[in-house]
Amino acid sequence: MTLTTHVTPRAALTPELEAGLRSLLIAAYPHFADFWAGTSYWGSEPEWHLWLADPAGVPVAQLGFGRRVAQIGGHDVTLVGVGGVATHPAFHRRGVGGRLLRDLHAFLLTRPDVEFAFLQCREEVAPFYERGGFTRVPNAAHYLDPDEGHWVTDAGLTLILPVHGALGDWPVGERVNLRGLPW
Numbered sequence: 745m746t747l748t749t750h751v752t753p754r755a756a757l758t759p760e761l762e763a764g765l766r767s768l769l770i771a772a773y774p775h776f777a778d779f780w781a782g783t784s785y786w787g788s789e790p791e792w793h794l795w796l797a798d799p800a801g802v803p804v805a806q807l808g809f810g811r812r813v814a815q816i817g818g819h820d821v822t823l824v825g826v827g828g829v830a831t832h833p834a835f836h837r838r839g840v841g842g843r844l845l846r847d848l849h850a851f852l853l854t855r856p857d858v859e860f861a862f863l864q865c866r867e868e869v870a871p872f873y874e875r876g877g878f879t880r881v882p883n884a885a886h887y888l889d890p891d892e893g894h895w896v897t898d899a900g901l902t903l904i905l906p907v908h909g910a911l912g913d914w915p916v917g918e919r920v921n922l923r924g925l926p927w
Contacts, residue, residue, distance in 0.1 A: 747796040749847045764803045772830035785828050787890045788925035805831040805844045817918030826863040827927030845876030852907045859909030864900050878903035887922040
C-alpha cells in the first residue's frame with residue numbers, strides 16, 4: 745500500500761483532518777479514548793502535524809512537533825519536541841512508524857535553527873525510537889504539567905535526535921528546562 749507524507753501546520757488543520765487525527769489516536773490509544781475525543785495533542789500545542797495517509801487520504805500514522813528554545817545547563821538549545829506519536833493498529837509491524845520518524849528527520853533537516861529533536865517516553869517503546877535514530881540521554885526534563893498545572897521535574901526516559909547539533913555537544917546530565925508545557 746502506498747502512503748503519502750504530509751506536514752501540516754497546526755493552524756492549517758481542517759476540522760476533517762483534526763477529526764481524522766483524533767480517530768487515529770483513539771485507535772492507537774483506546775484506553776485514552778475520552779481524552780483523544782476532544783483533541784489531537786497533549787501538552788504544548790504543536791506547530792506541525794506530520795502524518796501519513798492511505799490512498800483514500802485517511803491518516804494512518806501521525807506525530808505532533810514544535811520548536812522551542814530550552815535551557816540546558818545554563819545554555820539555550822533549540823529543540824523540536826515530539827509528541828502524540830501514533831500508528832493505527834492495522835498498520836503495526838509494517839515499517840510505518842519507522843517511516844514516520846525518517847520523514848520527521850528529513851523535514852527537520854530543512855529547518856536550520858533546530859539543533860535536536862527531543863522526547864520522553866516509556867521504556868517499552870524506547871527501542872522503536874532508538875531504531876529511528878534517537879539516543880538515550882541521562883537528562884531530566886522540567887516543565888509545566890498540563891494535567892496538574894504545576895512545575896515538575898521528570899527523570900523519566902529522555903531521548904534526543906541530533907539534527908543540526910552534534911551528539912557530542914549535548915549537555916549530558918543537565919536538567920532540560922522546557923520553559924513551558926511538554927509535547
